[in-house]
Amino acid sequence: MLNATAVDALLAQLPASTEFSCASAPFTGEPLPAVPQTPVESVESVAAVGRAAQRQWAARPVRDRQAVAARFARLLVEHHDRLCDLMQWETGKARIHAAVEVQGVVATALHYAAHSAGYLGERRVRGAVPGLVRARVGYRPKGLVGVIAPWNYPLFLAVGDVIPALLAGNAVLSKADSQAPLTLLYARQLAVRAGLPDPVWQVVAGPGRLLGPALVEAVDYLSFTGSTATGREIARRCADRLIGASLELGGKNPMIVCADADVTAAARGAVQAVFSNAGQMCIGIERIYVHEKVFERFLAELTDRTARLRVGAGYGYDVDMGSLTSLRQLEATEKHVADAVSKGATVLTGGRARPDLGPLFHEPTVLTGVTAEMAVYAEETFGPVVSVHRVASDAEAVRLANAGEYGLSASVWTRDLRRGRRIAAEVVAGSVNVNDGYLSAIASLGAPMGGMRTSGSGRRHGREGIVRYTEPQTVTTQRVATAYPDRFRGPLLRAMNACTRALVAVRHRRIHDPREIHT
Known part of the structure; x- marks a missing residue:
């Protein structure tokens, strides 16, 4: 287990506080280390630090961010046993389940290290007038992403959702669960060692009922995993601010x-x-x-x-x-x-x-x-x-x-x-x-x-798991200006209507003619 010096180094990543809280070790009932509780009024200033760092992080090429993720995966493997120790100490899970959790985060980091450039790559789509208008879709980071994850998987859920958010060019503000903050803080320490700029990923600690609303007010997007009841409340708060959220909630x-x-x-x-x-x-x-x-x-x-x-x-x-x-x-x-x-x-x-x-x-x-x-x-x-x-x-x-x-x-x-x-x-x-x-x-x-129904909305993993942290942006370019003299507007509109009628007729025939369908 970690000695007192190592624990202090982990807790030093949290904002300073005069209030502390102790959870209990499930195996024994003994108290876990006292964790400084982030004051609600400090969340905004912590978020500001992340926002300031995000601009420079987003400006770095995707391949640089991918390299950080790959190094992070290597460090997770090297520190596998320590991570398992921490998860067992904080959650009481069996060693085999802790080990599977480490492997899951390693796999997630390697996946996005390999594929995020492809997922985020600018793509060309058909323009309004082929040959005259070109359209391209790019993906811009949301800015500051909030991540609230539960105690049951303090590495896979808490860190697995952070990785694609960072690779998309965002800064992240995580709320550490009160039962298992050390696992999250240890992973963040490894990410910084892997080359992640320290301010880009911030962590706060404290009760969700206090910090949750403050986090929603501070971020541009929220990723939440937890109960359906809490998910509904978070969805309402995000809707009030018109920000997006991905919610993985309950299940039977x-x-x-x-x-x-x-x-x-x-x-x-x-x-x-x-x-x-x-x-x-x-x-x-x-x-x-x-x-x-x-x-x-x-x-x-x-x-x-x-x-x-x-x-x-x-x-x-x-x-x-x-x-x-x-x-x-x-x-x-x-x-x-x-x-x-x-x-x-x-x-x-x-x-x-x-x-x-x-x-x-x-x-x-x-x-x-x-x-x-x-x-x-x-x-x-x-x-x-x-x-x-x-x-x-x-x-x-x-x-x-x-x-x-x-x-x-x-x-x-x-x-x-x-x-x-x-x-x-x-x-x-x-x-x-x-x-x-x-x-x-x-x-x-x-x-x-x-999830479907009350099990949530949004998705993790794959292309959807990283694109959720972005804003799609369409950019069109055209070879000639569209501001035409008044005397051309009538003929132009008549020509456009004729083209539209012809296009509709062709599409209708292709849809309804069985010969077209079979060919």
């Missing part, structure tokens, strides 16, 4: 297991998708719909695999699932399980808190007999709990999967890939993984990820 993500699925693979994938990060994952699976032909076999294998998970507070790779991160999440998990059991649900494995392992541990839990009047049926648990349901057909599975308010992620298991793609197209979710729980979509960094 479904898995569909078809009659022809590889049951062993599906059960193994379900365990990973449900219990990674102790279920504290916005794209994790919380409900599974299994065709009646394979229901009993799937349930038996899922229950057996879940019961054999190794749960503990270790810093090695011999632990499969770690702790919940906060008392709030433990209480929410216990409440959902207790409510379900009191109304007739059955616990097949798990179902209990484990104070013998640590103050915030809960067993991985599989429920059956969950019905609509139970809170766990439709509310996001954000803990290590899954409900399994029997269905008679793919159509029933899709109908139930699409029930509720969310639409973030989903999973479909079948041996028939065409069938899988068909079902995926019917599911309301921003990403659907066929024969995988969630990793294949999030690891496909060229593809956008985000």
Whole structure:
């Protein structure tokens, strides 16, 4: 773990303050280092520092910014173990899940280091009059981007959204989550070592209810990951200022297991998708719909695999699932399980808190007999709990999967890939993984990820993940002036109308003539 001197160096990146706050280490309940709380009135001055630095940063060639990202990726790899230590200390996650998080940010940095120039490159489009008018679209940085990320992935979400914002030429103002600020500050320290100018990425710390509104007032665009309730409030505030926002919010993500699925693979994938990060994952699976032909076999294998998970507070790779991160999440998990059991649900494995392992541990839990009047049926648990349901057909599975308010992620298991793609197209979710729980979509960094319905708006990753931080600008140039003498206006308009009628006739014929369609 970091010594006191190293911790002080990290905290020195925050604005000076006379107020401090301590979170608790999930494994032990002991206090984490005291973190200076940024005064609300200081947010504007911190933002001003970033704005001043942004102009020079944006003026640098994209390839220079890409080189910084590539060096940052290398430093993340070199400091892999320290980053894992910090994440486990602050969040209580298992070592394997911390390691996957580091790899995810490395991959994101390398992706945008390789592709941001192409994503942001000026492109030519058809002008109003081909040969006379040329039109080009370029992408200008927003200016100052705010990033508010949650505690459950303090590296992947908090830093992964910063990387494309910086490569697009913006400055960034991050709000460190109160539970896990050291992980974010350590990553920022590495970014500065990689060549990022210090003022270009600023970090403030403090309660979201206080700093969130101040951050919205200070930035030109906001990236937020968190609850749907908070996302709605942020969206309202951004709308009042007429600034854009990307919001990845809650989810009650479904898995569909078809009659022809590889049951062993599906059960193994379900365990990973449900219990990674102790279920504290916005794209994790919380409900599974299994065709009646394979229901009993799937349930038996899922229950057996879940019961054999190794749960503990270790810093090695011999632990499969770690702790919940906060008392709030433990209480929410216990409440959902207790409510379900009191109304007739059955616990097949798990179902209990484990104070013998640590103050915030809960067993991985599989429920059956969950019905609509139970809170766990439709509310996001954000803990290590899954409900399994029997269905008679793919159509029933899709109908139930699409029930509720969310639409973030989903999973479909079948041996028939065409069938899988068909079902995926019917599911309301921003990403659907066929024969995988969630990793294949999030690891496909060229593809956008985000939510439908109340699971959010906007996308991270791919071209969409960096262009969101820009303002598209159209520039047209023409060979001759458009200011014509009055005596030419009438003939010119008549000629334009004739051309328009001819164009409409040609387009109409191409659309409606089957011969044109087939050719």
